[in-house]
Amino acid sequence: MSAPTPWAPGTEPVQGYVVLEHLTRTGWLDVYDAWSEERDCRCVIKVVRADHRGEKRLDERLLREGRWLRDFAHPHLVRGYEAFKSPEPLVVLETLTGETLSHLVHRLRRRPAAADVALLGVQMCSAVHYLHGRGLLHLDLKPANVVVDRGHVKVLDLSVARPPGPAPAGLGTCCYLAPEQARGGPLTATADVWGIGITLFEAACGEKPVACRARTAAADGHDTDDRYWQLEEAAPPVASRRRLPLALAAAVDSCLRADPSSRPTVGGLAAALKAALPE
Template sequence: MSAPVPWPSGTKPAPGYVILEHLARTGWLDVYDAWSEERDCRCVIKVVRPDHRGERRLGERLLREGRWLRDFSHPHLVRGYETLKSPEPLVVLETLTGETLSHLVHRMRRRPAATDVALLGVQMCSAVHYLHGRGLLHLDLKPANVVVDRGHAKVLDLSLARPPGPAPAGLGTCCYLAPEQARGGPLTAATDVWGIGITLFETASGEEPVACGASQAATDSHDHDTGDQYWQLEEAAPPIGTRRRLPLALAAAIDTCLRADPSSRPTVAALACALKTALPP
């Protein structure tokens, strides 16, 4: 059975909002370019897909993310405008300029400069530090969840965010999971440090540490699936130096993020300091 078609242009999902274009569809969400009549500007609307609207937990998850983004204020986090419970749960976010890192990395003919990689890492550390200060782990840091515009990065998607502690095995995006996420161990701030490190690895080298199979790459990032085999549990991440030459301090910072043992990874603060050494004074 085919999935329902997205809303067409001109649909009014809630008073004051008009759909301009369907942007993306995930395993359980539709994302739209929309117009806010109150703000007289474009915005982004996230709504549970029509074929999943009967699943109460998904609507609650979406509204929880919207409330966090509406209440949080940080230059490297996407901003939330509003959450609406009816006529159906939806979240209104700011429209970002620029492009996702996943698109940017594969579009560029040359690898980013080492200083750009380090600056990206410092900005991600800043956003993650802010989230951790509010008792939340992001748990889905990856190039597709970072938008960059002229050197300014913003982290997206708090739909998996939760406090430190136990979590189901495989919660997140298969190729980017920390080993403890893959096996279902306790999750800590070190789990997000892995997420920063693997994002920097792919940004710097243009490829993931280990190529994921098609089944893993296609798995939706918001539903755990313990049937998958995770490379993180089978082998160590290769040193970034095997893919690209970088300044020693920057290469070491990335490599230490991807240590299998969470206790041997740097703290967010220590990682930010290490990355800053690769930046001009």
């Protein structure tokens, strides 16, 4: 069956918002550049794809993310404007300038300076600390979910976020999962510490710690394939790929320890990264 046709420019999905352009499509979402008449500015609309509409769990997942982002306020977290239940579930988010970290590293081939890697980590820690303070783990930290604009970072996508505790195996994106996410079972704040660490590793080195076959995330947010590199081998030290200041390399490596209890806390990681910044 062919994929549904995206909304055309000029479509008004809800009153006060006009579609400008279709931006991208995921396994269950369409994302649009849109215009907010009330705010007199551009915005981003996320809506469940037409071929998945009526799937209650996806509707609830999108609306939950929209309500969280609408209610949260943090300088390093994307801002949500509104969440609509009808005529169909959709959320409205701020338009971000800048580029995703993934685009900068892989498309533009920009490898950030060591100080920029440390600052990136400090800002990610700040956003994650805020989420943890509201009882949520992000669980999908990766370069594609980080936007950088002139050194300022914003973390995206709370679609698989959940409170600490039991979770199904494979929740998140396969290449970036902490071992305990891949395995399934209780998750704690240290799963997000792994996510920060693997993001910093890829930003610094231009590649993941271990080559990983990319797979499209299922609509339920987890991958059912049980072959994960994280369960078969340890992450190599970042110094094996790039020479970094010792304190920074040690901070990144500490995030990627297989045992969650041996990783630093978010606060401890932030302090280590700040110490690695030049004075």
